[in-house]
Amino acid sequence: MTASPRAASVDGRDTASVLAAREDARAQGDRVSDWMPYLPASSSPHVPDGVDPATLTWAETVAPGGYTHKVVARGTRIRLDDVTGDACAHVVLFNALEPWERLNVADTQKIPWQAYLGPGHPLLSGDGRVLATVVTDTSGHHDAFCGTTSDAWNVRKHGDAAPQGPSPSGRALLTLAAAKHGLGPRDLPPSVSFFQGVRVEDDGSLRWLGSAGAGTSVELVAEMPLVVLVADVPHPLDPRTDYVVGPLRVHAWRSRPSGPDDDHFETSPERTRAYLNTIDYLEARGL
Amino acid sequence: MTTTIDGTTTTVPVGPGHAPGSVLDWGGPLVAGRIVLDDRVPSNAPWSAVVRAGHVLTIVDVGGNQSADCLMFNAHDTDERYSVPDTLAWQGNAYVREGTVLRSGEGNPLMTVVGNEIDRQDTIGGACSKESNTLRYGHHTAYQHGCRENFLAEAARHGLGARDLVSNLNWFMNVPVEPDGSLGIVDGMSAPGRRVAIRADMDVLVIVSNCPQMNNPCNDFNPTPLRMIVTSQEAAA
Numbered sequence: 001m002t003a004s005p006r007a008a009s010v011d012g013r014d015t016a017s018v019l020a021a022r023e024d025a026r027a028q029g030d031r032v033s034d035w036m037p038y039l040p041a042s043s044s045p046h047v048p049d050g051v052d053p054a055t056l057t058w059a060e061t062v063a064p065g066g067y068t069h070k071v072v073a074r075g076t077r078i079r080l081d082d083v084t085g086d087a088c089a090h091v092v093l094f095n096a097l098e099p100w101e102r103l104n105v106a107d108t109q110k111i112p113w114q115a116y117l118g119p120g121h122p123l124l125s126g127d128g129r130v131l132a133t134v135v136t137d138t139s140g141h142h143d144a145f146c147g148t149t150s151d152a153w154n155v156r157k158h159g160d161a162a163p164q165g166p167s168p169s170g171r172a173l174l175t176l177a178a179a180k181h182g183l184g185p186r187d188l189p190p191s192v193s194f195f196q197g198v199r200v201e202d203d204g205s206l207r208w209l210g211s212a213g214a215g216t217s218v219e220l221v222a223e224m225p226l227v228v229l230v231a232d233v234p235h236p237l238d239p240r241t242d243y244v245v246g247p248l249r250v251h252a253w254r255s256r257p258s259g260p261d262d263d264h265f266e267t268s269p270e271r272t273r274a275y276l277n278t279i280d281y282l283e284a285r286g287l
Numbered sequence: 288m289t290t291t292i293d294g295t296t297t298t299v300p301v302g303p304g305h306a307p308g309s310v311l312d313w314g315g316p317l318v319a320g321r322i323v324l325d326d327r328v329p330s331n332a333p334w335s336a337v338v339r340a341g342h343v344l345t346i347v348d349v350g351g352n353q354s355a356d357c358l359m360f361n362a363h364d365t366d367e368r369y370s371v372p373d374t375l376a377w378q379g380n381a382y383v384r385e386g387t388v389l390r391s392g393e394g395n396p397l398m399t400v401v402g403n404e405i406d407r408q409d410t411i412g413g414a415c416s417k418e419s420n421t422l423r424y425g426h427h428t429a430y431q432h433g434c435r436e437n438f439l440a441e442a443a444r445h446g447l448g449a450r451d452l453v454s455n456l457n458w459f460m461n462v463p464v465e466p467d468g469s470l471g472i473v474d475g476m477s478a479p480g481r482r483v484a485i486r487a488d489m490d491v492l493v494i495v496s497n498c499p500q501m502n503n504p505c506n507d508f509n510p511t512p513l514r515m516i517v518t519s520q521e522a523a524a
Contacts, residue, residue, distance in 0.1 A: 100449040105371070106413020109470055111422050115411075116468035126435065126452065128418030145381060145411075147372025152394030171392065186365075186450045188392070190372045200464040204382035204407065206375065236376040270422045277421060 035063035035247055048079055048217075048251050058252035064245040065166075067173035067231040069180055070252070071096050074287060076222040077255035078132070080230075082139065082195040085214035086246030088235045089194040090148040090170045092178075093123060093131040096225035097285070099183060101125045105144050105190045111270045115200065117142040117192060120264035122271055123220070129278040130271075132220040133258050139216035141197030141209050146236045147190045148174065153236055158243050167243040173231035181227050194218050196235035208237050223257050223278050225287070302432055302499045304330040305350055305511045312480030313514050314347040317402040320518030330510040331499040333437035335444065336517065337362045338487040343401060343518050345484045346495075348459045350511020352475030354498040355458040356414045356434040358442075359389060359397045362490040365447055367391045371410050371454040381464060383408040383456065389485070392453075397491050402484030405459065405477045412462040412472055414438060414455050415500045424502040437496030445492060457498075458483050460505050474504045 015021040037060040038044040044059030057076060062068050064086075072078065080089050095101035104126035109115045111124055119137045122130040148170025151161035158167035163176055174188055195216065197209030222228075232248040234240070258265050258275055265275050289296050292304070305311075316322065323342065328334045338344050346355055361367035370392040375381055377390055385403040388396045400408070413419075416435030420428040438452050459477040464470045497513050498506050 104413065104454070106411065106454040107419055107422075109411065110413055110462075110472075111419065113471050114468050115464050115470040124422075126416065126418070128416070128421050145372060146376040147370065150370075150373055150392060150394040153373075153376070184366070185392075189453050190370065199468075200381045202466075204380040204464075206379050206381060236372075237379070269425075273422045273425070277418070 035061045035066060044251065046249055046251070051251070051253055055253040056251060057254060058250060060250045062230065062232045062248040062250060064247055065168050065233055065243070067177045067229070068250060069177040069227070069229045071181070072222050072226050072228055072252055073254070074222055074224050074282065075255055075257045076252050077135070078220045078222065078228065078250070078252045079217055080194055081217045081249035082211070082246065083214065083249055084246030085211045086244055087232055087248040088196040088245060089248050090174065090191045090231040090233060091194065092174060092188060092191045092229045094183070094187070094227040095125065095131065096227045099181070099187065099227060101127045101129070102187070102189050103131060103192070105192060108192070109144055111274065112268065115144065117144055117194070120267055122274055123192065124274060128274065129281060130223045130258070130274045131226060132222050133264060134218055135221050135264070136217070136219040139195055139212040139218060141212040142192065142194045143196065143198040143235065144192045145198055145200070145206060146193070148193065148231060149233060149236050168233060170231040170233040173233065174229050177229040177231065193235055196238060198235070198237055206237060208239055221255060221258060223275070224282055300430060302331045302501060302510065305509050309350050309509060309511060310479045311349050311511065313349055314480045314482055316516045316518045317345040317404070317482040317484035318343040318518055320520045322516060323519050324515070324517035326515045328495065328497045328513040328515060330512055331432060331497060333441035333494065333496050334513070334515060335441045335492065335494040336515065338491050338493055338517055340487050340489050341520065343484050343486045343520070344493060345482050345516040345518065346458050347514035347516070348477045348481045349479065349514055350509065351479040351481065352459060352477045352504070352507035353511045353513060354460040354500070354505040355513050356438070356496040356498055357456045357458060358438060358452065358494045360451070360492040361391065361397065362492045365445070365451060365492065367393055367395065368451065368453060369397060369456065374410065381411060383410050389456065396488040398485040398487050400483065401486045402482065404481040404483065408456065408458055408483060409460040409462040410456040411464070411470065412457050412460055414496065415498065420502065428502060431501070432499045434496035434498050434500070438494060441494045441496070457505070472503050472505045475507060
């Protein structure tokens with residue numbers, strides 16, 4: 001059977017020849033969507049207050065159920081904005097130079113003697129160093145106990161977990177993000193999540209705290225070159241039966257790593273030594 | 288300065304074993320069955336074994352309040368491994384007790400706690416290491432052996448390395464979370480001869496570090512041996 005010739009124009013679009021298809025493709029380039037990276041980053045329509053757009057190195061709105069990833073320089077300040085109050089940013093960090101050094105949630109809770117993430121909290125690796133520091137936080141509703149969702153969890157709750165489907169799992173998305181940096185499932189440690197909180201009761205039960213509302217943000221500063229992976233999916237303990245998650249806004253700009261002039265450098269002796277270890281490591285590498 | 292251990296005099300600043308006169312109770316299997324493995328793990332040392340699906344591993348806290356840091360892997364696909372957050376989220380509770388299903392990052396049951404002779408077990412506190420000791424206690428402790436060293440050494444015997452180490456479980460360790468989020472290792476709730484029993488729900492590679500830590504109460508400042516007993520409920524062949 002011979003394929004019937006396609007109509008020359010569908011919705012006014014002519015894609016019958018290479019030249020016409022090229023014109024059609026190029027005509028789409030100026031469109032915008034609600035979730036997209038902004039390039040150059042200085043062109044972001046959502047530049048955070050007080051930030052010189054020229055210093056931006058990453059500007060993006062992550063779609064609900066989407067993910068993003070970036071390699072950032074030491075001293076990069078990374079801001080996450082929960083625009084609607086329904087974002088949940090599941091974050092994994094790696095030392096970009098030696099990626100087997102990565103976020104260690106147990107040490108992140110144990111070393112500061114504090115389970116709940118907040119301003120000044122160091123995100124530690126298992127190698128006695130600080131990968132990044134939470135420098136500002138207007139939400140206070142975060143979680144370092146429950147990690148992100150697995151395929152099994154989302155299939156049970158929503159019937160599907162595929163990245164291309166209506167209810168992607170956080171692990172499925174982080175697996176894709178990791179793969180784009182040559183990292184595999186073996187490289188994915190437990191993650192932390194921002195903007196949806198959980199608290200531990202006396203008997204150990206995990207109480208859902210949920211969101212602090214729309215318009216909150218956290219800012220991290222990269223204490224070394226990092227691979228940053230972020231998935232924006234509902235928290236595992238989100239009690240809503242529907243798959244509800246809002247967009248996540250990400251901005252990053254050139255700033256400086258933590259130093260002795262910062263209050264959080266001296267918050268506790270454990271943290272001070274963690275920063276000293278980090279600086280010692282980087283200086284030996286010539287960074 | 289020298290020390291003498293088992294007849295060898297050395298200038299190496301090795302970690303202490305248990306104090307003379309420590310009460311040791313070697314116990315026995317918590318779940319009856321044919322014994323297929325029975326190992327004694329010295330103070331400060333690592334251990335590993337594959338526990339077959341359906342078999343039960345009893346860990347005996349021989350000297351009391353001796354942390355047994357533990358990692359678990361699917362023996363046939365080690366990319367699938369123990370996941371603290373999946374274990375906690377599925378059960379909706381931060382502590383490990385009898386009935387807790389120890390899950391992988393894929394949400395699958397690796398092992399289930401089928402017997403437990405202390406109030407609760409820890410899976411928040413993670414493992415000690417030379418590096419984290421420098422943060423917690425100071426750089427003067429950097430020479431000391433830690434659980435991460437035990438994990439790396441034992442993992443290497445199975446072709447695994449740093450990429451395979453994740454947040455772990457600590458049998459016989461006590462890490463409460465207080466209402467303001469304060470969290471830390473405090474005095475244990477175990478005693479000589481107390482046991483935990485975990486049933487393998489698939490063939491599981493279990494790696495244990497008999498914790499050498501001497502700077503906090505996780506080993507009661509007296510590192511003691513562990514006994515690892517695997518029992519089978521199947522009739523003997």
